[in-house]
Amino acid sequence: MWAWVMSLWGAVLGMALAPGEPAHITIVGATSCLSYIKAVLPDFERDHPGVTVAVAGGGSVAGLIEAGRGRADLGLSDIPPEPQWTGGISMTSYPLGRLPILFVVNRADGVQHVTEAQLRGLLGGTIRRWNQLGGRSWPVIVVSRPLASGARYVVEHRILQGRPMSSHALIELSNGALLRAVAETPGAIGYVEGPQVIPHIIRLRVNGQTFSTQHPLRWPYFATPRLYARTPVSNLVRSLARYLTTRPQRVQFGIYPEESSS
Structure with a gap:
């Protein structure tokens, strides 16, 4: 029982x-x-x-x-x-x-707008100096997220079209760390998820278009x-x-x- x-x-x-x-x-x-x-x-x-x-x-x-x-x-x-x-x-x-993906550069680089093809060249390492685009005569320094990052996956598939990121890219583990690295490094370019703002960086215009929080879905680059x-x-x-x-x-x-x- x-x-x-x-x-x-x-x-x-x-x-x-x-x-x-x-x-x-x-x-x-x-x-x-x-x-x-x-x-x-x-x-x-x-x-x-x-x-x-x-x-x-x-x-x-x-x-x-x-x-x-x-x-x-x-x-x-x-x-x-x-x-x-x-x-x-x-x-x-x-x-x-x-989640918009924005492309950011150091304020001193001297470039504020690019075409998508030029962006591909910058991130892929085929455009190596900013003066090739009318900017300063110093090298392009790519700052990227790690391979496990969803932002990197989108950039490699949407911008680089399956081509690899620059082999000389610096790797940062978070959006915040990447933004700080770009802000502190003349010649730097990187990408972040979300409309974050930090001093000493510029959000690139791409193909004449800039991200706007008033019309977020018009921006073509997003995760x-x-x-x-x-x-x-x-x-x-x-x-x-x-x-x-x-x-x-x-x-x-x-x-x-x-x-x-x-």
């Missing part, structure tokens, strides 16, 4: 604690959207007593790998979930919106960050993903919903 009661009680506990609804959720991935996610998570946790959410960076590739292997509930990535990173696991995606979860997705994880992809605060962090004014 007691054995049957204890067995039943164990089953009840199991149903209460672990039917695929974790009380602890982990998000891993692209650093570009972490500030936004951390800013809005307290409201979600307040509305879901007993639920905690841990957030870690590591880059888009890390997000896909960790989500694909089940070590993270949600992977945050700017790049598609290729099988080499997810192990071919079926993934459900939740789009956050558009599309998404949250990825292994399929099937638990109700709680799905609820969090949908919450994060619908908050109006996204715009404050440079993430523009596809339906926003263009």
